[in-house]
Ligand code: C2E
Ligand code: MG
């Protein structure tokens with residue numbers, strides 16, 4: 001697992017990290033998730049790997065906690081196949097129930113995935129929240145959420161997709177879209193994270209628009225867990 005930092009936009013403080021899977025291949029080097037997660041999904045191995053990701057995420061959080069870094073959170077990604085799996089909620093409950101009311105493990109799920117089966121998604125998300133996870137809607141703006149449905153989703157955070165962030169300083173239409181996504185999210189009681197912040201001018205605009213958190217290469221790349229500790233926690 002690699003970790004990428006997330007920062008509070010206004011205070012510039014570290015708020016936590018997103019855990020991103022990497023495969024260390026003997027010849028191909030570090031393989032990005034888009035190149036192997038589809039295979040994990042097709043073979044069903046994603047169930048086992050996903051459970052490992054959550055265990056690791058919780059372990060990392062516990063280590064930080066033990067080192068006195070209170071309040072930091074770790075978010076992990078969950079795929080469609082996992083979300084629909086009959087044991088998913090039970091597995092999460094087994095992991096998190098011993099830490100109820102105190103752990104900092106959050107879940108990110110892409111918007112398009114949630115829309116596939118709305119009522120199932122809503123009930124699973126409700127159960128995850130009852131286990132103390134905050135729910136982030138990933139890649140927001142690339143799926144086709146109905147606004148009616150968005151207001152009923154048990155979620156805490158919208159993650160504005162990279163494609164918007166990268167165009168925010170270049171296109172008046174994108175700037176207007178992002179302004180309104182942030183306003184909409186806040187009026188529904190959701191916080192907003194911008195993904196893919198690569199430039200200071202993007203960060204500046206997002207702060208002016210009252211985006212809550214920033215994540216991207218400009219603030220920190222995904223890196224091994226030990227490097228993350230050295231760079232941000234020591
Ligand atoms: P995501 O959850 O939307 O993660 C953000 C992706 O954007 C990551 O790609 C990250 O490395 C990349 N990124 C971050 N900042 C920047 C930036 O400033 N510029 C650009 N161009 N890219 C940036 P990565 O690590 O290749 O992951 C791709 C996707 O794979 C993730 O998208 C997520 O959907 C999925 N994924 C990653 N880890 C896991 C996992 O453990 N389980 C599951 N089911 N999916 C995962
Ligand atoms: Mg994510």
Ligand code: MG
Pocket residue numbers: 138139159161162195
């Ligand atoms: Mg994303």
